[in-house]
Amino acid sequence: MRLSRYFLPTLKETPSEAKIASHRLMLRAGLVRQESAGIYSWLPLGLKLLKNIERIVREEQDRAGAVEMLMPTIQSAELWRESGRYDAYGKEMLRITDRHNREMLYGPTNEEMLTAIFRSFCKSYKELPKMLYHIQWKFRDEVRPRFGVMRGREFLMKDSYSFDVDEAAARRSYNRMFITYLNTFSRMGLQAVPMRAETGPIGGDLSHEFIILAETGESAVFCHKDLVDMPAPGLDVDFDGDLQPLVDERTALYAATEDVHDEAAFMAVPEDKRLSARGIEVGQVFYFGTKYSEPMRANVSHPDGKERPVHMGSYGVGVSRIAGAIIEANHDDEGIIWPLAVAPFKIGIINLRQGDEQTDAACESAWKALEAAGLEPLYDDTADRAGAKFSRMDLIGLPWQLIIGPRGLKDGLVELKERASGERQNLSLDAALDLLRTVCASS
């Protein structure tokens, strides 16, 4: 992509309304623009980021055997009356009346709707287990939206729903999502710690939140330090196999959010292993048994011929919130430092003297070579000064900068800068392209 044809409105000033680094940087780097309180447009660079996060979430859901579908944003109030949540949900639910005076709402989550879909099609234990998910915009009318996309009102969530014949089978579905979430966050360069958590308006008695430790996190969390360094299970996990040992290994160590924190149990953790910190919740898993299937009569026939309510769980990932969480964990004074796997572009090309024939030609040839390798770079072909180009490229945080100017070219050299380490090396254009093809292809 040529920057001259792109739409990348970066800001020089730090927006005063932004209290935390990720919010400031998302505004300054031209990733999002606030349209109303807690409601954002995703500008081109931000949308690329969002799609990369979404793609990783999707790939790991598919790998775990979940099947994607898509439910609408607007739901009927009737459905929520069936479960009893219409009145219980409170003011966070955006309630709507249509032209025929029917009560509707903008879905904050989809337990009711998917239970209704399930009951209209699935009648027998033979059709179980089922794990369905969708990635769709949700709305929660937060009283004080803040921290940019971290606590917005309109937000993108991946939510999965499992249907099983009994509690033991449902627990296996829970484990599948538990394990796949660790892999999902790990692929984005995030170390997520699963912690026991309150079930809140979703319900049930078993729930874990997946927490990224960060000073700016909204929740106080308490955990055994070893959990923070424990590697993700890995993409070669057999989701048809027994996942319980992998889950046990992680739940054996103390980890809890503030709401369910047990000080006595925490004190039993060796003192040098006790970690009391703040964290950002990027995912949560719930097992709630028959909380929805019973009132909504989502029954399946069992081998004994009797009908019983299906056992359910639900599993959410905050896709848009992750964008903020990644920045909280990856930035410096100059700007964002994207992990390669989610970077909107992996490579930026900086032309140090637009209009200089030799420099333009070298930049064009680098651009075409990288395009041909499937590594779409962002090519800064604007007439801006070199200094402005350097600081913009640092601000938007692309992992690799290929810097091409007349002085280097005289000696047959270009400069390659790695954003994370700040390391620079001078090498021939061909060697730089070879190196980029190697380091970028692996993600």
Add this chain to the structure above:
Amino acid sequence: MRLSRYFLPTLKETPSEAKIASHRLMLRAGLVRQESAGIYSWLPLGLKLLKNIERIVREEQDRAGAVEMLMPTIQSAELWRESGRYDAYGKEMLRITDRHNREMLYGPTNEEMLTAIFRSFCKSYKELPKMLYHIQWKFRDEVRPRFGVMRGREFLMKDSYSFDVDEAAARRSYNRMFITYLNTFSRMGLQAVPMRAETGPIGGDLSHEFIILAETGESAVFCHKDLVDMPAPGLDVDFDGDLQPLVDERTALYAATEDVHDEAAFMAVPEDKRLSARGIEVGQVFYFGTKYSEPMRANVSHPDGKERPVHMGSYGVGVSRIAGAIIEANHDDEGIIWPLAVAPFKIGIINLRQGDEQTDAACESAWKALEAAGLEPLYDDTADRAGAKFSRMDLIGLPWQLIIGPRGLKDGLVELKERASGERQNLSLDAALDLLRTVCASS
């Protein structure tokens, strides 16, 4: 994908509420489920279709130089008061009040929001032209939603917006979308005819609708027959070049929707070339000059130092509606017949005797070979009878059926059926796989 692990709830009965073929078939083939009047869930097979349509729309927008972003579904009423459309839009706009009693709405289109984004960042003619688009759910509170996804309330639309320095430049942007739409629909196997159309609530004085001829279409249309056979411009069009001759070639012949129909002009068309028919609108393009930029003060400075309102156009494609339009144009008594480019799966494998060791092994090896070739097939590995498998596969309309059973295998043969022609051939599994790799790779 193994059907036993998928979620494909096909219906035996024809739903009585569905009046047209596409609506009936989308319900029967398990593509969608109605959640409320005019509001649908896209079940797994339907979502795959929708994503294929969306992908083609996106690829052609990108090819034409448009830049993707994403605006939210919920907008503030304030913005629409600036343009004067808040009161003018009428009851089709879903109006919402949030918990702080702020007036909001579910966006039926995004002229106001993108004008506001543009004016906050772009100040000079030097930043023009700009062409931005997004693919997002919209809501129009139709008084009588009908025909399934063809006239739903919540629907997926691709809408592009162009910003230019003057009318001549804006006309070039209009031409870019005009031409790219023809290519877009053609890639989906649809012959779209551009017709002069009313501008309605979007405004302006220049507009074309892109119409697919179909008996069940909602609009009466009138055009010169040659337009129906005119091939699309082709993917090698140079969008930086002069597109006017390509547009003129098409607009020189009479073509108009009912609303702007000129009977006298139509009568000037040679009688054997006069076509009076019904059609489905799948896209519409508008040039409306300064209708939004003037009241909303979206000005750019010109070379002479003066500020003037930017010239705008907008360009919509009904992504979810196209799903219905494709089925209207491609079905028979047995079910849907997908064009290869949009088919949810290109290939279905039918195992005629699940549990027979040799048949299972041949199906598995076919499945793996096709997966390895990047041609994810849908493998019917259920215990259903062969007859049920045949009619389900015809109903869901995958272009190619690979039918494997013990009788054929005894002679080393499998059967390959092309859904569109009904042609069947017996050949070795290896020959069948070779043929599938060839015919499916080209799309």
